[in-house]
Amino acid sequence: MPVEFRIAEVVDLVGGTLVSGREDHLLSGVRTLEEAGDSDLSFFSHPKYRSQFETTRAGAVLVGPEIGVGPRGVALIQVDNPSHALATLATKVEELSRAFVSGVRVGAHVGANADVDPGAAVHAGAVIDDGATIGRGSEICAGAVIGRDAIIGEDCIIHQNVTIRERCVLGDRVILQPGAVIGSDGFGYEFVDGRHHKVPQLGIVVLEDDVEVGANACVDRARFGRTVVGEGTKIDNLVQIGHNVQIGKNCIIVALSGVAGSSKLGDQVTLAAQVGINGHIEIADGVQLGGKSGAIQSIDEAGVYMGTPAKPFTDEVRQWRDVGKIREMRQSLKLLREEVERLKKE
Structure with missing residues (x-):
């Protein structure tokens, strides 16, 4: 301290x-x-x-x-x-x-048409492209790249080597940890004539107020429209958010989880580490998914879920318990077979 x-x-x-x-x-x-x-x-x-x-x-x-x-x-x-x-x-x-001093440092590159508030700080090595907007109190650290026409609200902290691509929008008090990428192309291809043809990703990413994105996490831009991360949501390191995903308010998404394209998470959803969410499904408000779970179909009711495919936690625990009894059950079955064979011979 x-x-x-x-x-x-x-x-x-x-x-x-x-x-x-x-x-x-x-x-x-x-x-x-x-x-x-x-x-x-x-x-x-x-x-x-x-x-x-x-x-x-x-x-x-x-x-x-x-x-x-x-x-x-x-x-x-x-x-x-x-x-x-x-x-x-x-x-x-x-x-x-925090040693916050407003102003554009020597060694920063700011486009001629960029709008950087006098109360913002841009460090050496940062790049602010033409048309980008940086709000008052926001800090753009060394090596960060803010793309053309991107908008960053007030009091944001954009750490080292973050990339925010063109036209993406950040609300106020957003924190991006080192290496995070906002607005990378969604993973979209069409297989035609024996080849994978890239589908242009023309949309953007919107991070609402008080969102935090961890180190080396990626939030892909929408194919059309917006990929949205709701107010107050916190995303851990090494998380992948696919194109056109809609994430509600005050969610927690823990490291190494992946949310596939066009899925929708409600408010206060928790994804523990290494959770996978299938594309084009919906997860209801208040759902908690335990570590390494896989949601293959939509989950319509709040509660704690576990396993792949994800099921209510009590059902998953019961299944674990049953698996643990398999050896004992096989031994019992063997004894029953021996008894049946003995009775047949009498």
Whole structure:
């Protein structure tokens, strides 16, 4: 934690209650319960780590409302959700640590007809093509390429080596991690006369407000119209979003997942790692798909699903249980056959 806080300041920032310890104690780092020292802040939110909590040497620990007593000499700050409180503090630290200076740096290339707000920052090595628009407070880092007529809203962070291709649109407070590609061609071909002929992808990508896209993730432009990622959705590293996909608000898509073209995800959908979504299907609001699951057909009701093809979680667990009994069942069947053969001989 590159910024120092007194415990009283931490309590105020996270909206917590100090139940033990000194308000003036200085904190300058964040570490796990096991690693933390007297100048570090930590958090305790899962009973699995009870033993580490009881022996921690942290200067202060964020705890839930049910924790009123802790190790001797350790300050306890009660909050509703310790993990979220730590994230809130980390956000503040990030804001204070960010060295944002507006203006176009020497070495940046900005097209003559580009519209870069005076309150935006464009770093050396970045390329802003003709007709592109960069909103106030947005930061375009080294190596990023913003294509012709692309629109980037306010307070966005476009990290190193990101590509935003022509005419794509980003809302406000969008974050693109290094290497992300927005608006790459959709994977479309027609097989004619023994060859694959490329189908031009004439549409765009729209990332609504507060979307984040992870490192080396790709969101393909639509064949026609728009590929849309809804407000507040978070996409992890190495995710592929196909052309004309429609993703709702506040979804979570975890690493190595793939969403095939023209599929539609509702609001608050969660795809765990390595999930595959078939093309041209719909996933209802509130669906959660477990890791390595495959949705082959549309899912119409909210709930937790697992497996390939994806099925309700309880059904999948029951199937796992049955598979585990196969050896025992084969042995029982063998004994029954032997008994039948014996009876035949009598």
